[in-house]
Amino acid sequence: MGIEIMRRLEAIAKEAALQRSVELFSVELKGQGARKILRVTIDKDPAVSIADCAGMSRDLSAMLDVEGILKGGYTLEVTSPGIDRPLRNKADFIKYTGKLAKIVTKAAAGAKDNCFTGTIVSVTEDAVSLEDKRATVEIKFPDIIRAKLEIEIK
Template sequence: MINREARLMALLTPLIDAMGYRLWGIEYMAQGKHSLLRVYLDKDGGIDIEDCAQASRQISSLLDVEDPINGEYTLEVSSPGLDRILFNLDQFKEYAGYHAKVRLTRSFEGRRNFSGQIKAVEDNEVVLIIGEEELTLPYELIEKANLVSQM
């Protein structure tokens, strides 16, 4: 996680927790003059549009006061959804047994993209089952990972 996202997580977590939600993750995308801050929330039973609207107002107020982002940006507050991004090792552990797509920052065993079932997290590594094989990926190489809904 880059420093800006870590600072935003530290700033927003107490507010989100106090509202009864769980801060699932944050994405910050610099897009020229106008950037995007996407905040994913979850709770038992799931998040609905009213939850997102209420949280958006509170988050916006806090960000206006603390001003952690230079320049203009758009704030989006969302549920993580079915194809949720996995932001940390605890989330990989929570979704062991689920199918995920994983993109690495650089090639590992000749590939950057993998798709398989999350078997486990061991130390700082994610174990995927791909076909009949197990592959152990160093967590520090994971650029992005999403669950894949199996319908």
């Protein structure tokens, strides 16, 4: 799909999310023809409910039908990021300070490991610090390949 179509889809999804008082987390469009899947992920404090997803789905579907952007049919999926949500940027790390996270980094020369799991203890302008049972490690944002919250069982 073209960049312009994705921008329009994101703008419409953002408007629907605003009307529903939820945060637009992500918009993905996969597949082709009648097999297109539009996956919209929403977030809300303290949690996204089934009613939030159903309401967003109804509103967004109606808005997309009026706009007529997706030709040939599509399947709309509205979901939450889940409890093991991805951490995408510095704001996410700040929001979840004190939570357990897993971070995969670029392989550094001489490094023993490029996968770290620990509690987010601090976030600076250019790095996040994780603390596990052994030590605290500082990871620079440009070195992060992917990060997500881990499920904590207490």
